[in-house]
Amino acid sequence: MKRLTATLLFCAGLLFAGFSETSRADTVRCESTDGNYRSCSIDGRGGVRLSRQLSSQGCWEGDTWGYDLNRVWVDRGCRAEFQVGGSSSSSSKDNAVAAAVVLGLVGAAIIANKNDRDRRRDDYYDDRWGDRWGDPRRTFRCESNNNRLNYCGIPGRGHVEVYRQISSSRCVYARTWGVDRNRVWVSNGCRADFAVY
Known part of the structure; x- marks a missing residue:
């Protein structure tokens, strides 16, 4: 039981370190001029959210703007300021939920593996x-x-x-x-x- 608890705590530490929010938020302006696609370099590990729309054209995540780990992109006239990282990132709650789910799955796998190992051991070491x-x-x-x-x-x-x-x-x-x-x-x-x- 002590080994299982230590393993779970270790996994939790790794998960929450990996999903931790960046303490400082940066604002990045990215603009689609003349309706053209444009990408702007960022560090997206802490998440990205649209903080202020500058264009009259709509900015919709997944449609006219989006991001990955290295860039935020805009298209079809979307011009906006984006908050990168920080505690107000729209993905921070998702990251915490993902970390909790992954931690739960890791814990369930460890427990299932232990139970399966005990079952096999019981079958192996019986009075037959x-x-x-x-x-x-x-x-x-x-x-x-x-x-x-x-x-x-x-x-x-x-x-x-x-x-x-x-x-x-x-x-x-x-x-x-x-x-x-x-x-x-x-x-x-x-x-x-x-x-x-």
Whole structure:
């Protein structure tokens, strides 16, 4: 859980840094003279909004004016002043919403990946492995009494699995039992016979 929280906070920091608003707004005048297309250089990362129309011809975003990261363009007689960057940028709210959506998607993907990994691990480490691996070389019992954490030495070397669960509490790998170097740990009431293959 700590690793997941740290990952989400890291992603949030990156996203909001990438979508942050420029603190200073610049005003750029761009004019379509004689109805011709014209572009003016800008830094559009902080967004652009039309702050003052200068022409009698209409200026409509996406029709007679628009912008990208490097320029604002005007066409068909639109002449206007544009605010570039700053907190009043029309795209700043959109950027914040986009950052929140992306952050939510990243968090959902991380959680889904973790759940899928846990599901695969549960399928991998269950008490049916005795049938798949053949007869174990050795078995030993390890018990979590009163829901306490307990460690048991592994007799010999090899792959360790739950051979037979004897508790009513489930023995789930990485949740209520696991392997730590040359010993098995159990917790939360997991009691089982373990096999070394």
